[in-house]
Amino acid sequence: MTKFNTYLAALLIPCLALFAACNSNNKATEKPTAMLDTISLSAKNFGLAYQDGNKIVATSIDTLKQISFGGATNPAISPDGNKLAYTVLDSAEHRTIWVADMENKSQSQLKVNNDNYYQAVWSPSGNAIAFNIFNDKKLWKVGIIKTDNTGFIILDNESKINVYSPTWKNETQLVAHDLVNLYTFDISGKLVETKSIIDLIGKEFSLSSSNRFFYSKDGKKLIFNAGNTDIMDGLTGPSEAVYILDLASKKVERISPKGMNVPYVFLTADDRIFYSGAEKPFTENKIYVADLSGNIKTVVDKGTNPTGALK
Template sequence: MRTVLLSLAAFLAVVTISPAQIAYESLGWIYLHAEGGNPKKLVQGVYPAFSPDGQAIAYNTQDEDGARHIAIYDLASGKSPVPNIPGDNSYGPSWSPDGKKLAFHIFNNDRWDIGIIGADGSGFFRLPVGKEVWSPSWAPDGQSLYAHDMDTIYQISLAGKALKTWPVSLFGPGASMSSGSSLAVSPDGKSLLVEVDGDEDVKIKDWDGPPSALWTMDLQTGARQRIGSRSLLAWSGCWESANSIICNGATEKKPQPAIYRITLPDGAFSLVLPIGGQPSVVPAR
């Protein structure tokens, strides 16, 4: 958990302008930031995820009793239909590449499963994995998912079979992941963006926990590369393009969590928004 107080006033002080549309959460609301304009407040919720065509945002609602459901905000109409998902504890939606399905976490029989449902509310089922796995991210063909159990990263078929595995220890001594560690498949489907916690010293004020960093992993060879500067703690990454990452980050000079852009392969980073969490963009293809 990152125990840092966020300033609402700082929200309006946009420092740089992103060429992409970015959906993100702040203080219990979903916002949309587009080039040349101020952030737009859309709807109450968290965990925004842009659809592949950029026309909708899946997100989480939470009522006063703590129940969590998946909803889909249509940008054209401003309406937010809620798919008929059983239970009252689902979160963290992830779109399939064709925009027809969502994967998400769903609490079932005292454990977390991965649920799959059509964006139109049809065809719900639970992925028969047999263990708790986290942060589902779809493979380009829409027939499998990448997820992790904090010790191992998996490629899992929709029938629940592990197709490939990569131990988290590949990322170096002391590397670890938590249930919140993110995964994101690159636009070309060849690399996986992986959020990894390390064991380095942290000099950032009020940072609680191990330092976070983003890595790329080649899905064919397993080759790994840490991206960005070690002066930037980075998490919740998503692909803006093949050579650009949007993520949350914090630095010693700016300890408040903010939204940054990291360019590849040089790893240079720049501030996009001075406040916000869980960014999502429509990647260029």
């Protein structure tokens, strides 16, 4: 088990502040971009990104090499580990997604004509980014943009369906849910499949908009986190855990241990399950990685919202 300590802190190189500004709603609004706490990033192998208080951290899996960004949330590391997408909240409460190239230190905002989009997720190849976006009809939808900052579209934009927490099913399809149904969209924006969540996982789970569903690489399993009926003294709200549904047998197995609350889960394109969870007194989250068989390893002793790159 790895702990962050003064040895690791000494590895961080003094801060280089990167600044930018952009327009929102045709008004010049200064946006605080993330502050990158390093100068030289070459020859570093980043495999994990996560939230640590009011900053996000990109690190090697062994946590011996790391950089951090202040003023950012919702970290999403690219599959190759070279880029980091994150959400920036400005003084007018606008949420936008930025992407940092961790080798040349550049930062740029995604070219999306909107001021409320967040929670980036990279496609398996790293060629596109999906995210939740609040459209002009005041509905939550899924947006997609190529990583060269072209080709922005909103999926199923004309329907009256709210959808939350998008993830990639494969390179050409995404999934999102509305607490009742799990929807599959293709990247052209077409709704191709609707499945009842109760029919998939049963009635014993409760969902929030932040819960996410991931298909395994072979499409045979569904990995998700959801509320359950566990009673945990000292926990406000329902307890959540990580589960795997075998789509053929319809059997649901719990991955995270009992006694732990798990509000966040992420599946890499090579089927590693990263999640953050807390045990009593539920004040400090750790980050874990598991395989589809349920073998679990602690990765970070303090952190939330992990995302992983490919090995």
